Amino acid sequence: MNHIIFGGSLDIRKGGSAGYLANLKVGLDNINATETTIISNQNTNTTKIPSGAKSRFSPQNLDSRVRDFYEAFFVFNYFRRQKHLDRLTSNITIKNEDKLHFHNIFDYYYSEKRFMSNKKYLTTHTPESIAIEYTNRLKGQHDTEYDFHIIKNKIRKIEKKVLQNCKNFIYPSKESLEPYYETIPDFDKFIDGKNIHFNMTGCKELKYKTDKKTFLKLNNIEEDAFIVSFVGRHNKVKGYDVFCEAFNRINKIDKKIIFISAGKGDIDSPSNKQFIDLGWTDDPGSLINASDVFVLPNNRTFFDLILLEVLSLGKAVIASKTGGNKTIAQLENTGLDLFEKGDIDELVKKLIHYKENKNKLDEMGKFNRELYLKYFTLEKFAERYQKILGT
Incomplete structure (x- = not known):
């Protein structure tokens, strides 16, 4: 046993x-x-x-x-x-x-x-x-x-x-x-x-309670806005400082780019109508589903569960080149685009690039969904685990 x-x-x-x-x-x-x-x-x-x-x-x-x-x-x-x-x-x-x-x-x-x-x-x-x-x-x-x-x-x-x-x-x-x-x-x-x-971690497929159109309406967001999302603790390890500073810089360039975050921590969110902080939520799926791209800017990364959940929803991801993020990026046909840890200018450039080339995000999302089904379902996770323990 x-x-x-x-x-x-x-x-x-x-x-x-x-x-x-x-x-x-x-x-x-x-x-x-x-x-x-x-x-x-x-x-x-x-x-x-x-x-x-x-x-x-x-x-x-x-x-x-x-x-x-x-x-x-x-x-x-x-x-x-x-x-x-x-x-x-x-x-x-x-x-x-x-x-x-x-x-x-x-x-x-x-x-x-x-x-x-x-x-x-x-x-x-x-x-x-x-x-x-x-x-x-x-x-x-x-x-x-x-x-x-x-x-x-x-x-x-x-x-x-x-x-x-x-x-x-x-x-x-x-x-x-x-x-x-x-x-x-x-x-x-x-x-x-x-x-x-x-053994790469797996996760339950993330669901959402609110469809994108309803989510945008509830949060007073225009349907043609480009939405960037973040879910996690608001601290430096999770890179929330990088996420907030990326917003401060990008907001001077394009007011149509909306940042939305969920979570709590010791870093305050920018006070700006283009930045929406939902705080803690039991429904991160609705936020992620409504966004165009998810950002995971960790300064240190083990193997983030939230990244796997984003893959399950078939969303494109921009992530720091750290820890488990690099593992997933090395897999075939990923929709994961990495930037150097802490390089806010590079992150801003990537966000602007994808806003101008939104068609690429759909393909990236499709790749991520396929990755989830191939490697990160609960059954794949459990089967690998049992093999390690010799059962």
């Missing part, structure tokens, strides 16, 4: 491990892969482990001893995860010959001693070191530039130990590892000589 152990909850509308596993579960069910189980909050009565509540005060204004105690509280929350994982697996029989797949550094770390005899696999899903991602999240929660060094150092040690000890990894592609080479010290040494398996 194969057991996927995840201390969180599955959510097909989220990125990271929650969305990855939600999609994989549906794929495994569709191909009747009964030899693989997913152990998560979905099939237990356990509560979600807190990641830390928002503070009413700014850490850098605290006395250093109080601040250190405050940071230690967040570290303590992660130590609670070990008991949480014990509860998750307490009523499930796991034999020594069973294979275990973890999708979080902490889940692997706190389960390692308990399952010493099992063959263990690890997949991480963050677009950078988990120590950086988590402390950056805390910075956003507290609106501070304080470094949270106690937390960062503790997570760095856990990350290092897990990567040193783990012998088997599953990642979407070779290119998807780029963020780890950039942000995890000695990552190349940690994985040298290890068993690394590649």
